[in-house]
Amino acid sequence: MxxxxxxxxxxxxxxxxxxxxxxxxxxxxxxxxxxxxxxxxxxxxxxxxxxxGQIDNASNAFNSPASNWSFGDVVSDDAYKGGGGTGDQNNIHQMEIFSTxxxxxxxxxxxxxxxxxxxxxxxxxxxxxxxxxxxxxxxxxxxxxxxxxxxxxxxxxxxxxxxxxxxxxxxxxxxxxxxxxxxxxxxxxxxxxxxxxxxxxxxxxxxxxxxxxxxKYAAMAYLAKVYLFQGKWDQVLTSTEDVMLNGGYSLMDNFEHVFLPENDNSPEIVFSVQQSINDGNPSNYNGSIGDRLLAPGGPRYSAYGFLRPTQNLVNAYKTNSAGLPSMDNSELTMSDNVDPRIDFTLGRPGIPYKDLGILYQADWARDLATYGPYGPKKRIVSANSPHHLTVWPYVSALNYYIIRYADVLLWRAEALIHTDDIEGARTIINNIRKRARDGNKVMTLDGSSTAANYFIEEYPAFADANEAMTALRMERRLEFAHEGHRFFDLVRWGIAEQVINTYVAAEKEIRPYLNGVNFINGKHEYxxxxxxxxxxxxxxxxxxxxxxxxxxx
The missing domain is CATH 1.25.40.890 (Serine Threonine Protein Phosphatase 5, Tetratricopeptide repeat)
Known part of the structure; x- marks a missing residue:
């Protein structure tokens, strides 16, 4: 409890x-x-x-979600709006195509x-x-x-x-x-x-x-984030060191377990929005009301179908023969090696979904032609769980994690790169990757083998700070996909225009509704x-x- x-x-x-x-x-x-x-x-x-994000006891807290799924994910290269086409919640569609x-x-x-x-x-x-x-x-x-x-x-x-x-x-x-x-x-x-x-x-x-x-240490961790957004690297190092030495936080052994409601207040969680269902609130608005449109459809969930993974995000989980990110945006196939975090983060056709004993199918999603075959998974609670509400408003008791300990670690790695301790940064990045390598993997329905070719390894020595920063940015993307951070990371890194316009140029070939989308530097950062x-x-x-x-x- x-x-x-x-x-x-x-x-x-x-x-x-x-x-x-x-x-x-x-x-x-x-x-x-x-x-x-x-x-x-x-x-x-x-x-x-x-x-x-609930301000008026109404069910449209999805317009002001604590998780920032629309403000931080849909406007990035990590997610499409989803739902029943571009006219469904067209307001969020306008955000996605930078016509806000x-x-x-x-x-x-x-x-x-x-x-x-x-x-x-x-x-x-x-x-x-x-x-x-x-x-x-x-x-x-x-x-x-x-x-x-x-x-x-x-x-x-x-x-x-x-x-x-x-x-x-x-x-x-x-x-x-x-x-x-x-x-x-x-x-x-x-x-x-x-x-x-x-x-x-x-x-x-x-x-x-x-x-x-x-x-106390949640406050210091948040202070580290404030320093991070200002590029105050020495202060980031000082504050993250305090949190790491004194806060009592640690990474869970399994990436999968971080996102189970029963682990909501685990040692990995620094601060979160506490959410609950069946607590006496007549509408269950203390649940994940801001995320209620994310239900992926299929035989066990309502078919709202928002927050759909982009092909670009799916491709990012592809790994090469060394177990490192391929970084080439080539389309992922079922025979490719992948980072095991992919199948805890998003639903892929042919891969078991949660503990339901069924495979995710492309036709779970609404408007397959517009948004493709993938669905959300990380912030979806198993339909078998008592922490999932099977009736309207279809919310869960899964907390939203404002700061995870993995955040603190990667903030420190970023500050180390900026202060010329590239090896120290590599050690931290590899600690995050080791959890993905050594932890649980999604298994086939009969449990006889892994569900995909999971292969991830640690980075060897970085050649320079640029290579280290490229690895750091990719690690944040893979670790925190669909947690509401991606767009804000791109902005603070000063690469939002480059990344998003490059993404759109490729993605519009398979998602024609992105034709004409253009991120304008100096405007769309805010x-x-x-x-x-x-x-x-x-x-x-x-x-x-x-x-x-x-x-x-």
Whole structure:
């Protein structure tokens, strides 16, 4: 059984308004009532509850998914939108073909969900600062938790929208809420996010009895990620070293086991969105509601069929005679050698699917002609599992892992390459590959042999930093495919235009709907600011809009 803080959506004090500029009333409770420990705890749990992207008790949290499957995977070279053709959730199709506009529901809802999180944490911090009704130690710990969560929400906003208004708990008057999204420099916004995680690290305990709450070393790991996105390599090394030496984390022996709900809070998971089903919520919205469109079809699942692996991603798992990635994007065949992670990450025709005793078939997928024969697998829970809901909304209790220990390791490897320790980076990359080599493999239905020609080996010495970085980037792709990170990695590496346009040039030959797609450097690295926020943002004393649209939109 999971030992977690359940992120129930019931909240005593906070209204459901979603506009980030709006200041919230405290309902019918007095300040004295608000400060009572039980009410404070409800307020705090309400801040945690927004982590899963659910903002209004509606079933379309897939427009603001915590997993970023649309924002991080579908807009990359790792996934097609899927579903019943380009008109099914056409808003996500527009994102996939880089025709995103500021009025798309996903652009609006993601912004609102993240600022709802900011709003709830700010309210909780403000009330905690004023209360004297709980012990000093508990008060400081809860303040640290709220700063951790606020840091997370702002990190997501920064990487998705870039130019964002920053509001903290000191915003109390209507004037305070009239904030420009260009008032702070890029470095200043990052600095404020760093401050939240540093403050959290200083206070949070090394372990938590309730697994949904962040720890000291989760805060340090997230701080490492903030440094990573800024290219602060020395700080990445310092912070990852702290996590590795003191955090108590480790890789699981088997890659397959990382993505089983019963292992949701294993030593590999640094911080995650806690999800549950059959917990009393009448609609099971505490489950993986943001991912409910990913069900792959077939005889045991609903046929939503979104998040379909690209041929390019499938080809990336091909290995050469040395057991290393072939890197040539040649089409994978059943006789080729493959990295064993492929068949835990995606569904391939003729390969057993989970523990169902059946082979994945191409016709499980909707609109085979548009999106090809492959399906999602990594974040799909076995239909035999009690953690999978067999009725609407077809969600699961599989947590979404915001940071895995494998992340921390590969961040450190990347920083080592940038600081001229190529051999140190190679050791880390090979440790990740050794798990895939030595761990479980998918077996044939009768268990007599492996289901494919699995062959993966360690890298020999790298010739130079460029070769090392190529290997690092490929390892992140293979290890974290369909976990919502790929697009943001391409952007921070500065190679999004090159990679995506090269991908489209080849992929459009088999996926004609990609004809005409073009990634524009200097525009498509970030999503547009929601038009509603530009319109509602107001003007400064000189009549200039406070909320300025991102370049190119």
């Amino acid at each position: 999971k030992q977690i803080i359940y992120f129930t959506l019931t909240i005593l004090l906070v209204s459901c308004s979603s506009e980030f500029l709006e200041k919230d009333p405290y309902g019918q409770l007095t300040q004295e009532q608000i400060s009572k420990e039980e009410n404070l705890e409800s307020l705090i749990v309400g801040a945690y509850s927004i982590l899963n 506009n500021p009025s798309l529901i996903d652009i609006e809802r993601k912004w609102k969900a993240l600022y709802e999180g900011v709003r709830r944490t700010n309210i909780a911090i403000g009330i905690l600062n004023e209360t004297e009704d709980i012990s000093s130690d508990l008060k400081q710990q809860r303040l640290a938790e709220m700063k951790f969560l606020r840091g997370h929400f702002y990190f997501e906003l920064k990487k998705i929208y870039n130019r964002i208004p920053f509001l903290d708990e000191n915003a109390t008057s209507l004037t305070d809420f009239k904030v420009s999204n260009t008032e702070l420099s890029n470095e200043q916004v990052w600095g404020k996010i760093e401050t939240d995680f540093n403050d959290a690290y200083a206070i949070l305990p090394a372990t938590q009895s309730q697994k949904g709450r962040p720890t 999503f547009p600011i929601p038009q509603s926020q530009v319109d509602l943002g107001g003007t400064d004393e000189g009549g200039n809009p406070l909320i300025t649209q991102n370049t190119g939109y």
